[in-house]
Amino acid sequence: MSVTAEPYATAAGLVERSAAAYVSGVPEHPADDGFFGPASVTWKISGDLAGPIAGLRSLLMQALHPLAMAGVDQHSGWREDPVGRLAATSAYVTTVSFGERAAAERAAARVRRIHTRVSGVDPVTGRRYEASDPALLLWVHAALVESALAVRRLFGPAIGPADADRYVAEMVVAAELVGVPAARVPASVAELDRYLESVRPELRRTPAASESMAYLLDPPGLDAEVAEIWQDIRYGAVVALPEWAREMYGYEAPPLTAGRREEIRQVLGVLDAVFLGEPGVLEARQRIAARMRAARA
Amino acid sequence: MNRWRLVAGGVAGAAGAAAAVVVLRRGGNPRLRQNLRLRRGVAALLLVARGGARYAGSAHKLFAAAGEHRQRLRNDLALQTAEDVATTLGTMKGVLMKLGQMASYVDDGLSPGVRRTLSRLQDSVPPMSAELAAQVVAEELGGPPDQVFARWDPDPIAAASIGQVHRAITRDGRAVAVKVQYPGIAETIAADLGNVALLRRMLRITAPSQDVDALLAELRERVLEELDYRREADNQRLFARYYAGHPTILVPAIVDELSTRRVVTSELADGARFAELAGWSQAERDLAAETIYRFVFRSLYELHAFNGDPHPGNYLFHGGGRVTFLDFGLVRRFTADELEPLMQMARYLCVEHDPEEFRRNLVKAGFLRADAPLSTDQVIEHMAVFYDTVRESRPLTMTGDYSSAVVRRFFDMRSPVTTYAQIPRSYVILQRINLGLFGLLGELIATANWRAIAEEIWPFVLGPPTTPMGEAEAAWRKARGPAR
Numbered sequence: 001m002s003v004t005a006e007p008y009a010t011a012a013g014l015v016e017r018s019a020a021a022y023v024s025g026v027p028e029h030p031a032d033d034g035f036f037g038p039a040s041v042t043w044k045i046s047g048d049l050a051g052p053i054a055g056l057r058s059l060l061m062q063a064l065h066p067l068a069m070a071g072v073d074q075h076s077g078w079r080e081d082p083v084g085r086l087a088a089t090s091a092y093v094t095t096v097s098f099g100e101r102a103a104a105e106r107a108a109a110r111v112r113r114i115h116t117r118v119s120g121v122d123p124v125t126g127r128r129y130e131a132s133d134p135a136l137l138l139w140v141h142a143a144l145v146e147s148a149l150a151v152r153r154l155f156g157p158a159i160g161p162a163d164a165d166r167y168v169a170e171m172v173v174a175a176e177l178v179g180v181p182a183a184r185v186p187a188s189v190a191e192l193d194r195y196l197e198s199v200r201p202e203l204r205r206t207p208a209a210s211e212s213m214a215y216l217l218d219p220p221g222l223d224a225e226v227a228e229i230w231q232d233i234r235y236g237a238v239v240a241l242p243e244w245a246r247e248m249y250g251y252e253a254p255p256l257t258a259g260r261r262e263e264i265r266q267v268l269g270v271l272d273a274v275f276l277g278e279p280g281v282l283e284a285r286q287r288i289a290a291r292m293r294a295a296r297a
Numbered sequence: 298m299n300r301w302r303l304v305a306g307g308v309a310g311a312a313g314a315a316a317a318v319v320v321l322r323r324g325g326n327p328r329l330r331q332n333l334r335l336r337r338g339v340a341a342l343l344l345v346a347r348g349g350a351r352y353a354g355s356a357h358k359l360f361a362a363a364g365e366h367r368q369r370l371r372n373d374l375a376l377q378t379a380e381d382v383a384t385t386l387g388t389m390k391g392v393l394m395k396l397g398q399m400a401s402y403v404d405d406g407l408s409p410g411v412r413r414t415l416s417r418l419q420d421s422v423p424p425m426s427a428e429l430a431a432q433v434v435a436e437e438l439g440g441p442p443d444q445v446f447a448r449w450d451p452d453p454i455a456a457a458s459i460g461q462v463h464r465a466i467t468r469d470g471r472a473v474a475v476k477v478q479y480p481g482i483a484e485t486i487a488a489d490l491g492n493v494a495l496l497r498r499m500l501r502i503t504a505p506s507q508d509v510d511a512l513l514a515e516l517r518e519r520v521l522e523e524l525d526y527r528r529e530a531d532n533q534r535l536f537a538r539y540y541a542g543h544p545t546i547l548v549p550a551i552v553d554e555l556s557t558r559r560v561v562t563s564e565l566a567d568g569a570r571f572a573e574l575a576g577w578s579q580a581e582r583d584l585a586a587e588t589i590y591r592f593v594f595r596s597l598y599e600l601h602a603f604n605g606d607p608h609p610g611n612y613l614f615h616g617g618g619r620v621t622f623l624d625f626g627l628v629r630r631f632t633a634d635e636l637e638p639l640m641q642m643a644r645y646l647c648v649e650h651d652p653e654e655f656r657r658n659l660v661k662a663g664f665l666r667a668d669a670p671l672s673t674d675q676v677i678e679h680m681a682v683f684y685d686t687v688r689e690s691r692p693l694t695m696t697g698d699y700s701s702a703v704v705r706r707f708f709d710m711r712s713p714v715t716t717y718a719q720i721p722r723s724y725v726i727l728q729r730i731n732l733g734l735f736g737l738l739g740e741l742i743a744t745a746n747w748r749a750i751a752e753e754i755w756p757f758v759l760g761p762p763t764t765p766m767g768e769a770e771a772a773w774r775k776a777r778g779p780a781r
Contacts, residue, residue, distance in 0.1 A: 049388060157380070228498060266492050269388025277414025282421050289423075290373040 008079050010221025015271075017087040019278030025094025026284035032100050035174070038288075038295035041159070041167040045148050046097050047288065049268040050155040055090075056237035058147035059216060063209040064248060065139050065202060067129035070122035073208040075131070082215065093144075096174055098288060108177035115179070124206040134180045141175040142186060142195055149189070150240050154256060155264060164189050205248045213249065226274070232267040356472035356565075363454060363464050363474070363567045372452075374423035379481040381429075385422060387485040389495070391459065394418045395486070395520045424461050427451035430477050437560040445555070446475075455610070457624070459486070459524070464565055471564065473552055476526065478559035483524035490517050523626045526561040532602070532625040533563060539600055542777060544769035545588040547621040566621040568613030574741060577614075584618030586695070586743030587750065587766055592622060593734055594754045598640070601631045607733035618766055638662035639724070644757045647688050647748070652677050663721030671714060679714035686747040693747055697739040 036042040048054075063069045072078050078085050095107045118131035129136065149164055159167075165188045175185040186192040217234045219227075238246060239253040246253065276282050376382050386394070393415070425433075430453070434442040442449040446465040453461035460478040467473055490496070496513055522528050530551045537548040547566065555562035574582055589612070597603050606627045613621040638658045645654035652673045659665045665676065686693055745764070752760035753767050762768040 225498075262488070263492060263495065266389045266489055266495055269390050269489075270393065270495070272388070273390055273393050273418050274414060276421055277417050282417050285421070286374055286423075293374065293377060296377065 008215050008220075009081055009083070011083050011215075011219030012221040012223075014083050014086070014219065014222060015226055015274060016278060017083055018090050019275055019281050021087040021091035022094050022275075023278075023280035023284045024091050026098045026287055027100055027103065028287065030100040031102070033291075034096075034098060034100050035104055035177075036097060036170055038291040040170055041163045042097060042170045043288065043292060044163075045152060045156075045159070045167055046094075047285075047292075048152065048156045049265060049272050050151050050236070052233050052268070052271065053155060053236035053240065053264075054148045054151040056216060056233060057151055057240045058144045060213055060237060060241060060249070061143035061147055061245060062140050063213055064205060064245060065136065065199070066122050066125050066204060066206045066209075067127060067133075068136050068139055069206055069209045069212070070120065070124075071118050071129055071131045071136070073212065074120050075118045078212065082219075096177060104177060112179050122206075124204075124208075132179060134184065137178050138175060138180045138184060138195075139199055141171070141178070141180065142192060142199075145171045145186075146192055146196060147240070150242075151236070154240050155236060155261060155268075161189070168192050200244070203245075203248065205250075210249070226271070229267050229271045229274075232264050233271075236264050356466050356470050359472040359565050359567055360448065360450075360464055360466055363472070363565050372424065372426075375426035375429075376423055376479065377426045377429055379429075382425075382479045382481050383485055386459070386479065386482055387489070389489050389492075390418060390421075391482060391486045392489045392496070392520065394422070395458065395523070396516065419458075422456065424453050424456060425477070425479060429480065430461065430463065433477050433480050433559055434475070436480075437557040438555060442475075446473075458626070459483075460559075465562075467552065467555065467562075471552065473555070473562050474549070474565045475555070476561045476563075478524075478526060480559075483559070486524060487521060490520060493517075519627060519629070525558055526556065526626075527558055529624075529626045529628075530556045530561050530563075532604075532628040533561075535600060535602060536596065536604065536622065536625060539596075540592075543773050545584075545618045545620060545766060546592050547615075547619060549621065549623070566613050566623070568615045568621055571609035571612055571614070571737075571740075574614060577616075579742070579744075581616060581618075582741045583743050583745060584766065585614050585620055586738045586741045587745050587764065588618045588620045589734070589738065590745070590747065590750060591754065591766070591770065592620070594751065597631070597636070598754055598756055601633065601636055603629045603631070607737050609737060635724075640755070640757065643684065643687065643751075643755065646677070646681065646684055647751075648755075648758060655680075662724070664718060664724075665714075666717040666719070669714075669717030671717060675714060679718075687751045688748070690746060690748040690752075692744055694742060694744040695735065695738040695747075696742055697736065 063072075072085075076085050092107055092111060096104045099107070112132065115131035115137075119129060121128050131137075145168055149167065152159060168189055168191070169187045172182055172185045172187050176182050186195045217238075219230065222230060235253060238251045239256050241249075241251070276285070376385060396415075424430075431442050431451070434445065438445045442451075442463075442465065445468075447468045447470070448466040450464045452463075454464050454474075455462040457476050459482045460476050463475045463477060465473050465475050493513065496517075497510070530553075533548065533551050537550050540546045540548050549564035549566050552562040552564070569577075574585060577585075593603070604622065604625055604627070606624050608624070611622065611624040613623065615621065638661045641658040642655055642662065645651045645658060656665070656673050656676050659676065659680070660667045669676075681688070686695070749760070749763035750767065752758040753762060753770075762771045
């Protein structure tokens with residue numbers, strides 16, 4: 001079953017390192033509003049409590065592409081330091097979302113540089129892959145954008161269809177930053193759905209995906225109280241998957257009731273409080289909130 | 298690090314320390330004691346001179362002065378809509394903040410991580426924007442604040458846990474403090490308190506003897522009470538009525554017609570903040586401590602009510618021992634039956650010196666299991682530390698160090714007594730506040746003969762006045778007639 005025998009490191013420090021990653025991405029005295037800005041739908045969505053669920057759901061989706069999964073599994077140090085890898089991704093996403101343009105561009109250039117060194121053969125399909133392949137990058141991008149919307153629909157305060165379209169359109173630039181030509185990137189919810197539909201035939205659950213996701217759904221070594229909270233995050237991510245993706249993984253999730261949704265938001269609130277207790281998080285949040293409030297006026 | 302468990306342990310620990318007390322330097326420093334005697338004469342004069350000086354200035358002067366203490370509130374973060382309130386304080390955060398507030402009175406027993414998380418949570422609450430606060434006032438009082446009041450300061454002067462305080466001048470010319478509740482907060486906190494399973498998870502306690510459900514029930518009830526300002530107004534009226542004319546205890550009057558579920562209006566008071574006392578003479582600090590001590594125990598024994606919020610921000614100091622008590626949001630009222638065993642415990646341990654009767658009352662109150670296979674000596678040895686300041690009649694100095702020692706005693710799981718000890722639900726708040734209170738007195742490094750003062754107040758002793766303040770108080774009591 002297992003492709004590689006490398007053991008996974010524990011997930012200890014997940015909260016602390018995610019927090020540090022987040023803080024590093026929120027500038028103190030930004031020279032500009034970055035690629036989105038305080039009036040954007042992106043900022044609104046990125047600030048929601050359900051972020052951890054959206055993040056996990058997005059990883060579950062991304063892992064279903066055998067080539068994307070193989071690239072992560074074979075190159076990124078994922079097994080030796082999964083928490084570090086997740087924190088690096090968080091730092092990147094935060095920098096692109098909230099950082100000034102120069103910072104976002106620097107971070108993206110670094111990612112593109114790393115991608116040029118990532119290539120190989122997927123042991124399951126036998127296909128060659130390159131991490132700089134725009135088709136793979138587009139998949140990763142689309143899975144993230146669609147996950148944010150799906151999780152928002154289930155758990156977040158509702159956003160209207162116009163804002164959902166605006167979010168997809170705003171996020172085009174994020175795909176461009178890592179090297180996808182803008183013309184290929186879905187710019188509305190309808191385009192996004194069509195794109196996802198078109199990729200479906202390529203998706204499947206490889207052993208690497210099974211293993212990685214089993215790890216993520218039940219990370220060993222978490223602090224006890226975070227581990228309990230994680231059960232709800234896991235449920236939230238799985239229930240928010242499209243049914244076909246759940247079937248591919250063989251996961252089952254009882255349907256989300258209104259009461260369960262409320263409980264999950266409460267649990268997310270507790271996790272958020274723990275997160276706020278980490279150094280610098282409150283200040284970073286306040287920097288963002290102040291700019292968003294000012295932009296409303 | 299197990300954050301939420303430790304939070305729970307902190308809450309319970311505070312709750313469990315019965316009548317925690319702070320003693321470091323028995324007898325105090327002789328020179329200090331002499332000074333105290335000398336200054337007592339001065340203090341007595343100040344007390345007599347107090348008279349009607351309570352609100353000396355005109356309303357407008359007071360209005361201006363109270364604003365000087367305006368806290369630095371981040372206006373750029375101001376909550377502009379009910380949705381902002383929900384984002385900031387909904388989904389358990391308001392509840393955690395309240396629990397944190399309760400836990401924060403204990404300086405010990407919380408890990409740095411927990412304390413950081415909880416204090417950050419409190420820091421994370423910005424004020425309402427002027428417009429949002431005005432909207433709540435309009436909904437509650439039937440008109441925008443600049444019409445309901447003769448003058449209204451749109452900038453809050455202080456943050457309250459689920460609201461903020463504005464100063465204003467009423468149409469009939471009184472300077473007032475108006476506490477305005479965040480819109481929607483009562484509903485969201487009430488809903489979050491409904492998730493008992495999650496709260497229980499957060500409060501799970503390692504000590505087998507502690508009853509999480511009882512603790513949770515008490516905390517839920519107290520927090521729910523705080524959500525309705527009418528209850529707070531009732532409490533404040535009770536205290537204000539009882540202490541009317543008291544020589545050193547001041548309780549601002551409620552303005553009935555401007556107080557509702559989400560707005561509570563009371564007379565504005567101005568005075569030195571707790572932090573400023575650091576620069577005052579020790580004699581002044583001793584007098585302030587004496588007033589707080591008298592307030593707490595008189596309220597308990599005569600009003601059967603305990604003002605449960607010993608937060609330093611809830612006092613204003615005026616010199617000569619005069620203290621204004623603010624914020625009656627967390628008041629626990631006791632029935633005579635609930636109070637009786639507490640009284641008997643103090644009586645049998647400290648006055649009658651009857652250990653078996655002390656133990657019997659300990660069991661009766663529910664602090665100790667009846668079948669605990671312990672010798673009474675063991676029980677006394679464990680519990681007596683909580684009564685240290687009132688066991689012997691002599692001057693004692695309260696210090697901060699000892700309050701930590703008391704908490705540690707409570708957490709001492711090696712003691713055989715701990716296995717059979719528990720905190721009955723009715724006393725959860727009382728015990729927690731006791732710790733907070735003595736923590737405050739400890740910060741003042743206050744010296745007094747606490748036992749002698751306690752004897753003045755204990756219903757089973759009702760001793761004669763032992764200090765100038767006691768004499769002034771006795772005169773007040775004589776003039777006011779029987780309590781309640």
